[in-house]
Amino acid sequence: MSWQQRINAALNERRAADAFRRRVAVEHGAGRWLQRDGERWLNFSSNDYLGLSQHPQAVAAWQEGAARYGVGSGGSGHVSGYTVAHQQLEASLAEWLGYPRALLFISGFAANQAVIAALAGKDDRLVADRLSHASLLEAASLSPAQLRRFTHNDVSHLQRLLATAPDGQQLAITEGIFSMDGDAAPLAAIHEATRTSGAWLMVDDAHGIGVTGAQGRGSCDAQNVRPELLVVTFGKAFGQSGAAVLCSDTVADYLLQFARHLIYSTAMPPAQAVALRAALEIIRSDDGQQRRETLASHIRAFRRGARTLGLTLTDSQSAIQPLIVGENDQALALAQRLREQGCWVTAIRPPTVPAGTARLRLTLTAAHQGQDIERLLEVLHGARQ
Structure with a gap:
């Protein structure tokens, strides 16, 4: 098998498994909002946990x-x-x-x-x-x-x-x-x-x-x-x-x-x-402590709401709140439905996680507001129906 044949086979295998990765060019990808092509979404895929990427x-x-x-x-x-x-x-x-x-x-x-x-x-x-x-x-x-x-x-x-x-x-x-x-x-x-x-x-x-x-x-x-x-x-x-x-x-x-x-x-x-x-x-500083307290409050509010909705989360008390979906195509479809409702969420699939545990990796930050967490829960409830 030639180099090109090997590469083509590997790519086709990823596509067939709904595991093909793509990058998306954004205008702004950190903080509360993600902006792309003149649109914006509440950003629940950022690791900027304290919102410091935008701190003056x-x-x-x-x-x-x-x-x-x-x-x-x-x-x-x-x-x-x-x-x-x-x-x-x-x-x-x-x-x-x-x-x-x-x-x-x-x-x-x-x-x-x-x-x-x-x-x-x-x-x-x-x-x-x-x-x-x-x-x-x-x-x-x-x-x-x-x-x-x-x-x-x-x-x-x-x-x-x-x-x-x-x-x-x-x-x-x-x-x-x-x-x-x-x-x-x-x-x-x-x-x-x-x-x-x-x-x-x-x-x-x-x-x-x-x-x-x-x-x-x-x-x-x-x-x-x-x-x-x-x-x-x-x-x-x-x-x-x-x-x-x-x-x-x-x-x-x-x-x-x-x-x-x-x-x-x-x-x-x-x-x-x-x-x-x-x-x-x-x-x-005190600013940092306040941001940690805000983040902790968001985590508690999200987990409390998710429990009420019957969502399957991992045992995480951190800013990372994975919603286990199962199959790759289901995770991709759910992420797309959330984006259509204004929440930017990324589907994580094998080989990054074990087969059968594809998930939405929801991340919360101190840059979010309480109403953002409420909106995320509302959209999740509707998208799971």
């Missing part, structure tokens, strides 16, 4: 950073791209989260891949929650280490897998809040299991940072846990993009020597680092 303080900081540094970093951080702006952001993150060091990465995907690729050797074992993010599982499967997966949030299964030590070291991997189901990991119990077995723990808290814990410090803070490796990303509650790895001094020095995604990538624009530091200040 963050916008002004980016503009001021661009005026000072320009719009690009000019190179890898190991060459000329590491500026005072990057240094200050790393220091602020480390102080806020209680770690000796923070290292910036261009994305959460890159951070996860870099850490696992740099640490995992052929004699090591990686033990990952079965529902961990694709960036974690892909990096683990491509590494020379042995990969074992434990049943989602099942600490007993994790303990059994950790009980027999390999020749090398063990690294347990999980998320703080899972991106597709929206549920939280039992981090305190997981951390105790890793500590007892002598393993290290790596937590990707993309969907918890900024939203949970004191001052929005995230899932680990909420459960009084400090893993050896904490990955936080800036594409959700921070309202921007990029990521950081929080770790010890020695691990940071090691990653600076061996993390290829860090060494060989152009650093994020320093103007972005300035804007991220401004977003961090907001998250830590």
Whole structure:
């Protein structure tokens, strides 16, 4: 089979399964509203949980950073791209989260891949929650280490897998809040299991940072846990993009020597680092706390209304509220009916989620208003009839 035949076959298979992905160009895709072709919809597909992508303080900081540094970093951080702006952001993150060091990465995907690729050797074992993010599982499967997966949030299964030590070291991997189901990991119990077995723990808290814990410090803070490796990303509650790895001094020095995604990538624009530091200040402020309280109120209102309507949700107390539909064509049809009624919702299908669990991944944000949640419930009720 030729390259073209193989590509055509794979695409046709996706189309036949109603799993073909398409991008939609929008004029505005974050915040309360999504705008496209002169129309607008209430936006229930954004990860901008605190509405900071539109915050005047963050916008002004980016503009001021661009005026000072320009719009690009000019190179890898190991060459000329590491500026005072990057240094200050790393220091602020480390102080806020209680770690000796923070290292910036261009994305959460890159951070996860870099850490696992740099640490995992052929004699090591990686033990990952079965529902961990694709960036974690892909990096683990491509590494020379042995990969074992434990049943989602099942600490007993994790303990059994950790009980027999390999020749090398063990690294347990999980998320703080899972991106597709929206549920939280039992981090305190997981951390105790890793500590007892002598393993290290790596937590990707993309969907918890900024939203949970004191001052929005995230899932680990909420459960009084400090893993050896904490990955936080800036594409959700921070309202921007990029990521950081929080770790010890020695691990940071090691990653600076061996993390290829860090060494060989152009650093994020320093103007972005300035804007991220401004977003961090907001998250830590009374404004940030008020936004977290508003988001929590929306989550309670939606789940209360969904329960009244008999909707099938996952056990999520986070901003991610998946509505399980089942088959791909049903999820696509329901998403389309909601869009026709003014609510922008995205259908998530396999292979992103297991077969038979296609869903509407509803996300709530502090930018929404109470009437928006009421409208979403009203439209869901009508569309399900």
